[in-house]
Amino acid sequence: MTTLPKILVAPTGARRGKSAHPALPITIDEIVETCRACAAAGAGGVHAHIRADDGSHSLDLERYRTLVERLEQEFPGWFVQVTSEAAGRYDAADQRTLIRALKPKAVTAAIRELVPDAEAEPEARALYHWASDNGVAIQHICFDRKDMDRLIGFIEDGTIPGRSHQVQLVLGSYDGSKVSRPEDIEPFIQPMLALKETQAFDWMLCAFGREETDCLLRTLELGGKARIGFENSLWNRDGRVARDNAERVSELVSLAQASGIDI
Template sequence: MTKPLIIAVAPNGARLAKSDHPALPLAPREVGLEAARCREAGAAMIHLHVRDAEDRHTLDLDRYREAIAAVRREAGPEMIVQVTTEAVGLYAPAEQMAAIAALRPEAFSVAVRELFAEPDDEAAAASFLAGQARAGTLVQHILYDAGDVTRFQGLVARGLIPLQRASVLFVLGRYSTGQRSQPSDLLPFLAAWNSGHHLDLPWALCAFGRREAACLIAAACLGGDVRVGFENNLWRPDGSLAPDNAAQVAALAALARGLGIEVAGPAVARTLLAARR
């Protein structure tokens, strides 16, 4: 039996603007309303980015609090809110960790190659992650290639990354013009994940371009979870522009259900993410 599928929506990201898509949600109220629509369409989690007054990527605490409040107001208290720590060349590991320590979110994502950028970063990063594990935070570790997978496993084996409430996200491709991921791009990640030091953790996938849905359904059939949305892809499989994030979520949920895969609600998603498989 395939486990219930957790669908996360990443509605905006750090790089796109309204000029890329007029329905890109940037203001807190826009994000809140889109979260509500995506929750109704089947998303159990929102991956949250916020922008400053000039619509630039920021980790500003007040901006985060305002956006989280909007999600709670519009989408209700159940949807999991996962905040990003993405650096985008603007933030050092110490700043990323300080933001999470002050915000104390239910869930956040962090790139292994950013948090453990240099050998000298290891002690502080390990202490930070241990504290988050004690606090019961859901931590998603972002892995960009098979090398990141191997490095993550090594950091776990050395006791630098705790496994309590941890998961990973495989990113198929890069934030570059014309990037188009393929389902076969998942194979090197899984080969690394299933070799060597086996980790009984939830894993999820995001992908770029019009074959996003094909990549995500492949992951779902193999026991993974998925992240869909405008952060990574604006296009339908037929090459037309998607109307909004909720339409992408609904289409993916329909594909999953058509294959007999249950779509998890927030309560089930929390249970799955909090328990190592």
């Protein structure tokens, strides 16, 4: 399984559009150009979303194939991860179909979306095992401790195979109802630490709003990886709106290096 980069840029997301920030990339050409700037700023890869012609979130197979091919051609060796996010438009069956058809090297899948209930567990188990057998690295998204507990349960009962797992922790919420706070990170990761003798976790965190930077710095201090970008936050540490995704990456890299963190 490919190791997650220390810093992964999430430049687009499924929700924000140009009205939120004119530098938020929507088209494939814009995403590629944004990736070029973010790679120069220090990002080790991209968490990529695609959009339909009207700008809405999409899981269109051909658009994803085109984007992945462009990124792999223009940035050889760079980490390219796609999303299977439902975002209220798709269901677990749509997500499974995309992952099997696209067969990406890396993809995110939220526990609560891919396995919404007990009835979905057999299909999810089949997908997790298929992915393991076919070199598809699934990064499991956990939005809260309940998601984390379910993830641990799926690992322990064999629904999710193997002893090495990629995890994406989401600290806070898109709508701001749950604030991102650095002090909430350690309790969030405790279930993974409890299994460190038998399981390996390559974990990453994203956060929201003006608290994003401090949360990501704390994540790096704790040995985690950082996902940064306009999907989650438009703001620099001082509260100013960032010029673009590359500025967010550059700020985090500079602050991490100033703190003695190896990027």
